């Protein structure tokens with residue numbers, strides 16, 4: 001009887017140690033991992049940028065007003081040379097870094113705070129929601145799961161008050 005008890009307790013502690021060991025080895029993937037790391041986030045941000053670009057070209061665009069200074073700097077006005085050809089590229093790279101860092105990746109965002117970046121633009125709540133729709137379309141075409149989208153929107157929606165109304 002004593003022997004059986006000893007064997008049982010040895011078996012239990014072995015199983016317990018085994019379980020603890022495997023937990024340490026396989027940390028749960030972060031949202032950054034689940035979005036496909038920097039490569040997946042780059043695809044999502046490129047989709048977002050393309051969708052916003054397309055929206056600025058429709059009649060009565062909601063995004064054109066806020067993006068016009070940047071588009072003019074990148075494209076040039078009335079045939080003049082662009083004043084800042086890499087401005088859109090810098091914005092895109094900054095958003096990739098920002099989302100990489102915010103989703104738990106080994107990435108450092110080096111851009112402006114959301115308040116400083118959007119100050120003077122007077123972004124409205126409607127514009128914010130249309131920006132979010134462009135993101136949603138990109139997340140869907142990149143086949144991001146409903147759970148991962150919801151987790152990302154928690155991060156995005158926390159920035160709303162720094163982006164809107166300044």
Ligand code: HEM
Nearest residue numbers: 066067070094095098111112117123127128131156159163
């Ligand atoms: C949570 C939502 C948003 C995020 C995460 C975001 C992210 C960013 C980032 C990282 C930058 C670059 C900052 C830097 O240059 O250091 C930026 C700039 C900018 N954002 Fe946003 N943004 C958001 C919402 C919006 C909305 C709703 C609009 C307009 C409707 C907008 C328009 C712009 C424009 C025009 C720039 C400046 C580009 C330039 O002048 O170079 N953003 N944003």
